[in-house]
Amino acid sequence: MTHPFSWLDHSLDTLHRANWYRSVKTVESAPGPEIILQGQTLINFASNDYLGLANHPRLKQAAIQAIEAWGTGSTGSRLLSGHRALHAQLETAIADWKQTEAALVFSSGYLANLGTITALVGPKDGIFSDEYNHSSLKNGAKLSGARIFTYRHGDDEHLEQLLKEYRSEVRRCLILTDSVFSMDGDLCPLPQLITLAETWNGMLLIDEAHATGVLGETGAGCREHFKIHSDHLIQMGTLSKALGSLGGYVAGSQTLIQYLINRSATWVYTTALSPADTAAALEAIAVIQSEPQHLYNLWANIADLREQLAPLHLPLLPSESPIICLGMKTPEQVLSFSQKLQEQGIFAPAIRPPTVPTSRLRFSVMANHTQTQLAKVGQVLSQLTLEAL
Numbered sequence: 608m609t610h611p612f613s614w615l616d617h618s619l620d621t622l623h624r625a626n627w628y629r630s631v632k633t634v635e636s637a638p639g640p641e642i643i644l645q646g647q648t649l650i651n652f653a654s655n656d657y658l659g660l661a662n663h664p665r666l667k668q669a670a671i672q673a674i675e676a677w678g679t680g681s682t683g684s685r686l687l688s689g690h691r692a693l694h695a696q697l698e699t700a701i702a703d704w705k706q707t708e709a710a711l712v713f714s715s716g717y718l719a720n721l722g723t724i725t726a727l728v729g730p731k732d733g734i735f736s737d738e739y740n741h742s743s744l745k746n747g748a749k750l751s752g753a754r755i756f757t758y759r760h761g762d763d764e765h766l767e768q769l770l771k772e773y774r775s776e777v778r779r780c781l782i783l784t785d786s787v788f789s790m791d792g793d794l795c796p797l798p799q800l801i802t803l804a805e806t807w808n809g810m811l812l813i814d815e816a817h818a819t820g821v822l823g824e825t826g827a828g829c830r831e832h833f834k835i836h837s838d839h840l841i842q843m844g845t846l847s848k849a850l851g852s853l854g855g856y857v858a859g860s861q862t863l864i865q866y867l868i869n870r871s872a873t874w875v876y877t878t879a880l881s882p883a884d885t886a887a888a889l890e891a892i893a894v895i896q897s898e899p900q901h902l903y904n905l906w907a908n909i910a911d912l913r914e915q916l917a918p919l920h921l922p923l924l925p926s927e928s929p930i931i932c933l934g935m936k937t938p939e940q941v942l943s944f945s946q947k948l949q950e951q952g953i954f955a956p957a958i959r960p961p962t963v964p965t966s967r968l969r970f971s972v973m974a975n976h977t978q979t980q981l982a983k984v985g986q987v988l989s990q991l992t993l994e995a996l
């Protein structure tokens with residue numbers, strides 16, 4: 608008899624052969640536009656810390672003070688012993704920023720999606736989902752037991768066709784989309800999606816993980832970017848990217864939030880966000896509001912990197928965000944490209960299937976990258992592409 612776990616070795620071998628195998632790499636420095644990765648100093652294009660707040664003195668101070676006052680753990684779920692005034696302050700700050708009646712923080716963005724989707728829909732209902740949605744939206748949809756209708760990426764006409772065909776067969780309707788697509792950098796067609804949600808009596812949930820602190824005049828996200836409102840809209844996001852902390856949130860009507868407090872399993876049955884994480888996220892919103900230069904610098908840097916890349920005529924994927932991707936033909940090619948960049952002091956991760964349908968090199972721009980660091984990308988890529996593409 609074989610060992611019951613022997614299939615694991617076989618599975619890992621298959622991953623190796625497909626060049627899909629992954630492993631962790633240790634970062635040996637504080638977060639920033641330059642990091643030490645396994646002993647090597649690199650310009651960092653692999654961070655979600657878009658505004659450079661994860662190492663900001665005000666956030667660190669807020670987290671330390673919260674630990675001094677409230678300890679390290681929150682000791683229970685929010686409905687039992689875990690709720691603190693800090694949580695309420697953070698939720699009010701998020702709701703004010705997002706211009707919603709209320710907000711609710713979760714232990715992560717992933718859990719916010721799982722818990723919200725499964726609370727809102729079940730087997731009698733229908734989910735209409737963009738094919739490039741984040742894993743947390745896709746797994747939330749599966750877990751809910753709802754029927755899932757997948758529309759082509761960013762294609763609101765395809766979504767409309769699916770709604771025409773299937774909306775009448777399901778009880779509730781929930782449309783799911785990333786607002787900034789995490790592995791592409793493009794935006795969902797929010798105005799069209801809102802119109803469809805309103806026409807077809809649907810709820811629309813947008814995942815603002817890469818839009819929060821990034822898009823819109825005050826960094827409030829995609830809704831602010833498009834300057835629209837809708838009472839069909841649910842905005843979720845994370846505290847762990849541009850807000851430099853850890854956790855997730857859902858922002859929407861008072862009724863929605865009351866319902867989630869009662870019915871969302873990933874919120875009810877998990878420990879409340881820690882005092883340090885909560886205080887850091889709260890301070891991040893205060894920093895974004897009192898120091899607008901971070902958001903300004905981010906967009907100046909995005910424009911700068913685009914200018915560096917334009918003359919090289921690279922196969923860039925469409926993007927309206929700090930996420931800029933260079934399309935590659937195969938996992939081998941993107942791995943080798945990422946490796947060559949790393950030899951030149953640049954950390955831009957290779958993104959491969961099954962995370963995405965096609966391989967790509969992904970650059971995430973930060974507010975505190977310097978002009979010299981951005982210029983180096985242009986220089987190194989111009990040499991490499993002459994040789995390789």
Ligand SMILES: *Cc1c(COP(=O)(O)O)cnc(C)c1O
Nearest residue numbers: 715716717741789816845847854
């Ligand atoms: C990162 C991410 C999440 C998960 O957020 P965490 O707080 O890291 O769990 C959800 N959706 C998208 C689109 C993301 O990029």
